[in-house]
Each structure stands twice: as structure tokens, then as C-alpha cells.
Amino acid sequence: xxxxxxxxxxxxxxxxIAVTEEEAQSLQHELSAILDWVEQxxxxxxxxxxxxxxxxxxxMKKRADTVTDGGRVEDILRNAPETEDGYFVVPKxxx
Amino acid sequence: MxxxxxxxxxxxxxxxxxxxxxxxxxxxxxxQVTSQAKLFSGASTRFGADPxxxxxxxxxxxxxxxxxxxxxxxxxxxxTGLGLQAKINLRSVFDRKNYFYPDLPQGYQISQYSDxxxxxxxxxxxxxxxxxxxxxxxxxxxxxxxxxxxHDQHPAKTYVDLNRTGVALMEIVSRxxxxxxxxxxxxxxxxxxxxxxxxxxxxxxxxxxxxxxxNVSVRRPGxxxxxxxEVKNVNSIRFIGQAIEHEARRQIDLIEDGGTVEQxxxxxxxxxxxxxxxxxxEEAHDxxxxxxxxxxxxxxEQSWVDAIAxxxxxxxxxxxxxxxxxxxxxxxxxxxxxxxxxxxxFFEKVAAGRDGKAAAxxxxxxxxxxxxxxxxxxxxxxxxxxxxGAIIELIGEEVISGKIAxxxxxxxxxxxxxxxxxxEARGLKQVTDTGAIEAAVDEVISANPDKAEQAKAKPxxxxxxxxxxxxxxxxxxxPQAVNALVKKKLGVE
Numbered sequence: 001x002x003x004x005x006x007x008x009x010x011x012x013x014x015x016x017i018a019v020t021e022e023e024a025q026s027l028q029h030e031l032s033a034i035l036d037w038v039e040q041x042x043x044x045x046x047x048x049x050x051x052x053x054x055x056x057x058x059x060m061k062k063r064a065d066t067v068t069d070g071g072r073v074e075d076i077l078r079n080a081p082e083t084e085d086g087y088f089v090v091p092k093x094x095x
Numbered sequence: 096m097x098x099x100x101x102x103x104x105x106x107x108x109x110x111x112x113x114x115x116x117x118x119x120x121x122x123x124x125x126x127q128v129t130s131q132a133k134l135f136s137g138a139s140t141r142f143g144a145d146p147x148x149x150x151x152x153x154x155x156x157x158x159x160x161x162x163x164x165x166x167x168x169x170x171x172x173x174x175t176g177l178g179l180q181a182k183i184n185l186r187s188v189f190d191r192k193n194y195f196y197p198d199l200p201q202g203y204q205i206s207q208y209s210d211x212x213x214x215x216x217x218x219x220x221x222x223x224x225x226x227x228x229x230x231x232x233x234x235x236x237x238x239x240x241x242x243x244x245x246h247d248q249h250p251a252k253t254y255v256d257l258n259r260t261g262v263a264l265m266e267i268v269s270r271x272x273x274x275x276x277x278x279x280x281x282x283x284x285x286x287x288x289x290x291x292x293x294x295x296x297x298x299x300x301x302x303x304x305x306x307x308x309x310n311v312s313v314r315r316p317g318x319x320x321x322x323x324x325e326v327k328n329v330n331s332i333r334f335i336g337q338a339i340e341h342e343a344r345r346q347i348d349l350i351e352d353g354g355t356v357e358q359x360x361x362x363x364x365x366x367x368x369x370x371x372x373x374x375x376x377e378e379a380h381d382x383x384x385x386x387x388x389x390x391x392x393x394x395x396e397q398s399w400v401d402a403i404a405x406x407x408x409x410x411x412x413x414x415x416x417x418x419x420x421x422x423x424x425x426x427x428x429x430x431x432x433x434x435x436x437x438x439x440x441f442f443e444k445v446a447a448g449r450d451g452k453a454a455a456x457x458x459x460x461x462x463x464x465x466x467x468x469x470x471x472x473x474x475x476x477x478x479x480x481x482x483x484g485a486i487i488e489l490i491g492e493e494v495i496s497g498k499i500a501x502x503x504x505x506x507x508x509x510x511x512x513x514x515x516x517x518x519e520a521r522g523l524k525q526v527t528d529t530g531a532i533e534a535a536v537d538e539v540i541s542a543n544p545d546k547a548e549q550a551k552a553k554p555x556x557x558x559x560x561x562x563x564x565x566x567x568x569x570x571x572x573x574p575q576a577v578n579a580l581v582k583k584k585l586g587v588e
Binding site: 014016053054058059060061062063064065066067068069070071072073075076077082084085086087088089090091092093094 | 130131132136137138139145146147148149150151152153155163164165166167168169188193195196197244245246248249250251252253254255256257381383386390391392393394
């Protein structure tokens, strides 16, 4: 299975990664090679085999409905380039 | 009945320049789950906290943080599904819905896609004209809420508060079974009532606990469904009608002018009452869902679901039927009383051991009227059920007249106290002593000989005399006794 350059650009755009024309060309080959490799799995007959959702057979861990976290504004905002009055401040993104 | 092609009665069609059109509406309602902590973290869900104080490192999507599901949120969604007579899927899967926005730090929303927790259900609407509309529920899935972006704090910046990030939401998806703005309003109202009965969502639209996205399309009667537009940002039941009417009109005008409706997301503007195109997001719609590798499938035991089912409260439809059967109420009155479970509860306390119809009249007309007038909620009514009950008893015992009862109601409303004591202390007792009433009647008749003469030809004038006697006795005379005496003395029947 191979991808074309247009698909590479589309994936890059959806992932918000800037890709130059040159990079797109080489990524096309890389992605195609990865997909070809994974496609070998198609040779296995999985009729009647349920999809595997975990490597260990266990039930999902659950938590009780109690407040155990929060009140750590400094921690939350520490990496933000810009903050004000406890808010993250980002370039305007109005619709 | 095939609900997907349900046809509206002709009076619900809307007139276009080239003929009549049918409006088709489906809704996606986002209901915030009532819980203490968030869906996948231990941060609080409390509304109105200082920005970014109810945020854990999981909500902020710091590297290495893993989601752990809040079991109570799942129980709440199951409870909601059961309340909507829906199928509960014992196995459901959480998926990642990928998109970028500043109030979504993960870069994806944990949601459910192909295997939701709740399957098909139904909501019944009793329309004012007596029509019963069944609205199919397609599914309910559980997902994370996003944070809040404030765009109006700064000319070039957006401020982001993640307090809401990760709060559990139920997305309740209806089938396109609604055929008018009225039905859409009735649907959201009913859904809100059910959620509040169940205690799974507080239904507070102002705080955003309940939000509706509305899918609107139009078609000529009998034709296949038209292309729909999704209208977002409709945050009150009143605006739903406006948004649908405006959007349907826009589509009809567009088609009649030779255009075609493009499938798109539109934003409702409450200031103008209009909808406008939000953005062209044909690419943004590619959410690339895939199962969240951080979460195992959610597997429930039937016995756990059964325990929740056994604990469901009486729901509005059942309560309404019971109030009609038990207290002899009209469907209309019962419908008003069950719209809020607190009101129904209040009514039943007033009606216990008393006249049910009188209790319904007093609760609906007087109590709800006064609460509305003073902008109060039934949960902080100045009058208790016992106080209102005592007033109704006093009328039933013929201690006070209906007119005095209204005054008594206002006195208890503003001053409080035991209605029976107030009646004693202020001499509000009805005069049933025929001698005293007779004297008052005689006095009014002798003071108005002309009118008394006229009344012989126009028996309707007797009503005027009754009014005068009531006035003369300060409203305390028994109206039936006055009526009988006036007629007798005037010689009219």
C-alpha cells in the first residue's frame, strides 16, 4: 500500500506539522514503506478472532467519585509561554 | 410507524414561495454528568471556581499522565440510559477524537464512537394539542468536556481556562423525528426534566450543563430528507425555536432561489436571532477516531446495571399517569406539576389527605404564580406544603371563603405563620350566620331601590347585589348564602 504526496500533505496538515516539498517527497517513501511492512499482517487469517484490546486480560481500573486533585494553578501554568490572572493566554482563535 | 420518515401534520408545515415545506430536526444534546470529580481525573467539577484551579495534570495532558475512569460517571450515564428506556451495552469502547484547539490540551477528546455505552431509547412528548410524539434516541455516549476559551478579554489574545476540561459529558443523540420548533423545544424540555428526575445532570443551561446542537433540514412533504446544517451554540430553550425557524427559513429561501444547501456547521447568534456559517471545516471533520490505547474496553456486569435499574425514581410519564389516576387531575394540570419533580413532590404533600383537584389549582395558579412573580424557586417557597394545605382545609370546612383564602395566602406568603391562627386572630372567618347576611342584603337593597326594581327585569343585576353584599361584609360572607338570599329578596330566579 502506498501513499501519494497529496495524502502526506493532508496528514501533515491534520497533525499541524509543517512539511516542505522535499520532506513530503521523502515522507511519501517512508510512510509507504511502513505501511507495506505492516501490511504483511494481512497474510494472517484472523477470521473469527476477536480484536485484541490489551496484552493482559484484565478489567479496566476504575476510580471512586472523590476529589483528590486540583488547586495547583502554578504547576498547571508553569510551562505556558504566556499567562494572566491564572489563565493560559494564546493567540486569538475566534471563529 | 417508520420514525425516520414520520410526516408532520399539515398544520406544522411552513409556507414557502413555491409551496409548503416540512422542517426536520434532530438534536445532539450534551449533558454534563452530575458528579464530584471528572471523568478520568480526581479534579473537581465545581462550576465557577478560579481559572485553572480544578485542573489535574491529567486534564492538562502532561506527558505520562494516564486516565482512570470515574465509575460513578458511568453509573450516571447508565442511569440516564435506563431512564430513556434505552439498551445498555455491557461492552463499550473509548476512542480518541483528534482535533486541535487551545482548550483541548490532549489534542484529542476521549469519546466513544463505534461502541457507545447506551444504545436506542425513546422520549415521549405530549404536545399541548394532545398529540403524542415519540422521539427516538439513537445512542448516548460518554466523553470528556473541553475547557473554556474567552475571546473577549483582549483584542489579540484568547484566554483559556481548563476547569471544565475532562468533566464527564453524555452526548444524547436523537433521531431526526422532530417536525417543528415547538416539538424541538418540547423535546429538550422533556429531556431536561427526565435528567433532573434521575439526578444525572442538573440541566442548568445558563452554566452550560446542558447544551444542544441542532440538525435542521427541510423537504417537501413526502420527499427524502434534505441536506442538513448543524446549528451550534443554542444555549436556551427559548433560542431553540428562533434558531430552527431562522435556519429552516434560510434553507427554504435558498432552495426556492435555485440554490442548494451545503452541509455545514452554523453558529446561532442570540443577539440577531440568526445563524451564520462557522467555518469551512471539511478537513477539520476528519477526526481520525481510533480506540484509546490508554483505556481498556469498558465491561459491565448485568447485575450492576440491574441494581441501578432497581433504584430508578418514578419518572415523569409514570408520575403524570399516577397523578391523573390518583387525584383525578386533568392531563394538562398533571403535565405542569410533573415538569419538575420538586413541584410534583410539593403538590403531593399538599394533596395528601386533602382535595387533590383543589391542591392542584392552588399549587399551579397561586403558588407557581407567586413564585414566578417573586422570581423564586419552589425549593425556597415561603409557603410550606402544610401551610398551603391548611388554607385548602379552611376553605373545605367553609371557615373562609375563596376570596379570603387568596388574602390569607398572601398574608402567609409575606408574614408566615399558621393559617388557622391567622384566621382566628384577624377575624377572617366566613359569616355563615343567615341573620347577619340577611341584614346586609336588606341594607344594600334598601339603599338601591332603583337597581332592585331593574333587577326584576334584568336578573343578571343580582350579581351586582351579591358583589355589594360581599364588599359590605369584607368578603367574609358565605357567597352561596348571599347569592340565595339576594335572589330570594329581589324575587328573581
